[in-house]
Amino acid sequence: MKTFSKSPDPHQSTRHVSCVVCGADRAEPHWECDGFAFVRCPACGHLYQDPQPDAGDLIDRYDEEYAQYEVDNAFNFLDLMLKGLSDVAFFERVEAAGIDRSLLDIGCATGALLEHAKARGYVVQGVEVCVPAAEYGERERGVPIATGTLDEVDLADATFGAAHFSHVIEHVPDPRAFVGQVRERVVPGxxxxxxxxxxxxxxxxxxxxxxxxxxADHVHLFSRRNLRRLVREEGFDVVAEKTWGGLGIGTAPRWLKRPVDWLAKRLGFGDVMLLLCRRTDTSR
Ligand SMILES: [Zn+2]
Structure with missing residues (x-):
């Protein structure tokens, strides 16, 4: 999450992938980074790593050090998440929709958002690949967190009024399959x-x-247009969008950063985006 990153292991195994947005298989070199590279799909503009590290190697990076990073930053990250959710009236919409007040948070780290939603009266469930972070959340925040990836964990037949995943999809090797798995966990509407x-x-x-x-940890980087396309094709409508963050701290003087941040949020060129989606009722 955020800027936490480990260098890629030069001995890890990799595999070739085609574009997850449009299916084209003729990506061109785009960004050469330190020990890894992003390619760009000329058909749709999607940026992704190709070749990609194996999924197991990606998950191995979420160790004690990562858990401590999440513990240290939990309230900063919760504050950011709640600001984003508030901008799209997330809780108000769920509560007005006549659906279950239940929340599945995938990549929930130490479960700070779950703790917040639980206090609001939601039935909550977390999913987290980092075992020490999940253990911390269950112990210190009293929220249930299943460990593993979404397709690995056993949630029986549980479905939820809402699913949330913040700074997760860019880490997932197959985001299309992932969104499909989320859809199976969300009630119609x-x-x-x-x-x-x-x-x-x-x-x-x-x-x-x-x-x-x-x-290195980000294997897919989406534009708003491409993320919209993927979620629509996987059975969701996009009902609200926000972007935020104009210039990073330390990249510009404060007198410039504030107005650019303000403009970025209003004009949609912010550094981070939030898409609020709603599951369409028709089954595939
Ligand atoms: Zn493409």
């Missing part, structure tokens, strides 16, 4: 919230391969 870096944002355009989100 239920909500899905995605937060992920925005390749159409100002910082990505300014910094290119030095963009803070162009890191």
């Amino acid at each position: 239920g909500y899905m919230v995605i937060v992920t870096p925005n390749t159409a944002g100002l910082q990505a355009r300014l910094f290119g391969p030095r963009w803070r989100s162009a890191i």
Whole structure:
């Protein structure tokens, strides 16, 4: 999550992948980073790592060190998440929709958002690949967290009024299959919230391969248009969108950062985007 990143292991095994958005298989080199590279699909503009590290190697990076990073930053991250959710009236919409007040948070780290939703009267469930972070959340926050990836965990037949995943989809090897798995966990008419870096944002355009989100752990980097396309094709309507973050701290003087942040949020070129989606009622 955020800027936490480990260098890729040079001995890890990799595999070739085609574009997850449009299926084309003729991506061109785009950003050469330190020990890994992003390619760009000329058909749709999607940025992704090709070749990609194996899924198991990606998950092995979420160790004690990562858990401590999440513990240390839990309230900063919760504050950011709640600001984003508030901007799209997330809780109000769920509560007005006449659906279950239940929340599945995938990649929930130490479960701070779950704890918040539980206090609001929601039935909550977390999913987290980092075992020490999940254990911390269950112990310190009293929220249930299943360990593993979404397709690995046993949630029996549980479905939820809403699913949330913040800074997760860019880490997932197959985001299309992942969104499909989320759809199976959301009731018809239920909500899905995605937060992920925005390749159409100002910082990505300014910094290119030095963009803070162009890191080894991020195997897919979406534009708003491409993320919209993927979720629509997987059975969701996009009902609200926000972007935020104009210039990163330390990349510009404060007098410039504030107005650019303000403009980024209003004009949609922010560094991070949030899509609030609603599951369409028709089954596939
Ligand atoms: Zn493509």
